[in-house]
Amino acid sequence: MERASKKSFIKIQNRYGWFFVSFALVLLGIFLIYPILNSLYLSTTSTKGIVQKSVGLTNYVKLFKDQMFLTALKNTFIFFIIQVPIMLLLALALASILNDKSIKLRGVFRTAIFLPAVTSLVAYTVLFKMMFSLDGFINTILMNLHIIKDPIPWLMHPFWARVTVIIAMTWRWTGYNMVFYLSGLQNIPDEIYEAAEIDGASKLQQFFHITLPMLKPIIVFTSIMSTIGTLQLFDEPMNLSQGGVTGSTTGPGNSLLTMSVYIYNLCFKFMPNFGYAATVSYVVVFIVATLSIIQFRLAGERK
């Protein structure tokens, strides 16, 4: 009797468990898992118009000779290596300052610094494009303050165009990351800091020996999130460059051409080659996976 009821309990668990997840599983199967696998298959084919033929790994070999791809790879890495550390350090500094209860108006500062994170990527990018125009707001201010003599060609010079993207992204995402750190800092008991204070540790020492190690899991989380975000960078370069989607290059001398923009171009701007575009997209997958593993290892996390 008991055995029978246990059996039917398991059956009910099974049936309802699958019922509740079934809608999501079907949708994810069609719109997530299938595309991921199909994309892997596509990466071994070549499509020109409607003709599709298998080419094995030729696409992957072709990558190394493709100047556009190499430019996109280089640009994406420049943004990743420079922007992510600057932003995360700023976020960390702001969070540890705002976690100090003796700071006045903490709530106001926190809200204000988080505010950029509510803007849409396209809206803020277009806003920055206007602010950084040649005789625009930023140049006017810098010239009035006598920091520069001549206007900086923000969006017309490859170097400055990249700087603009980095400034813009830092504006948009610093407060967002700061909130993660703040919630992490709240979990560190005050007693640890008090004990350190008694032992005569300076604020800076406390930061390096208490705050940083305790926040490690969240730092790893935010840096992986930022890695994924940066490698998918699309809205900003597309909307900062002259002519946007229809422009002849992405940024001056393709200085803003990123992997995602290149994939988009391969599919919808040039003569469509879905197979080769899928190959480039799998390079992104590979890089994200590798960088995530490296970041986990660097942090010494086991999970």
Added chain:
Amino acid sequence: MKTKKIITRAFVYAFLIAAFVVSVFPFYWMLAGMTNNAIDVIKGKMTFGGQMINNLKVLITSHNLTGVLANSFKVSIATVIGTLLVSSMAAYGFEVYESKGRNRSYAIILLSMMVPFAALMIPLFRLIVRFGLLDNHLALIVTSLASVFLIFFFRQSFKSFPREIIQAARVDGAGEIRIFFSIVVPSMKSTYAAAAIYAFMTSWNAYLWPLIILQTDKQKTITLLISSMSSAYFPEYGVIMAAIVVATLPIIILFFALQSYFVQGMTGSVKQ
């Protein structure tokens, strides 16, 4: 010692005030810009002008603002309702029932969150073409109904839901589906609010996927409108500013009305 402390304090506040100004100023400039004409905006004028009504008029008459906003609201609201239902049900199924194979399928789903959208884009686009949903809002809604992030988010919250309540309801003879909809959902309002904000923002601000799917002006969403206006041959900067304000306003209102849920919705997954 004491003077040193005062100096560091001064530096800390200077840093905070600088961060404050840099963060908030673009919002002020966006509001000022919407009241100026194109030349004033691009020359960086910082004060308010008298062009607001005119800019809004142009936005409504020659850029079909009402239609565009209706599209954005339609897609975002449908997405929010759909994804809250589908994702929270899935999370509940994963968390509460010990069905066979649930851990494995959950792990696969979570892993797929690491795959960037660029890698799905092409097969997804071809799928939509095959379904005949190109240039159709349904293509935006149906692909975002099951959100891996939200399933994860909901599951984290369901972990803290007391199992005794579910057991008690079972003893009272309530069906499994009724337990979920009339006991669990109503008692998790703040989780749903946070998830709704996340889903709304993601949908409202989406750019790449709508750019691929929506091809006619009639179907355009607000992000697509801003993007195409700014890449025009002669951009009407004042009007663009007005469009940016219109696009940002709903989220800002949501933010100030539901601030605590907001932060939870965007960061909730890492909190224990």
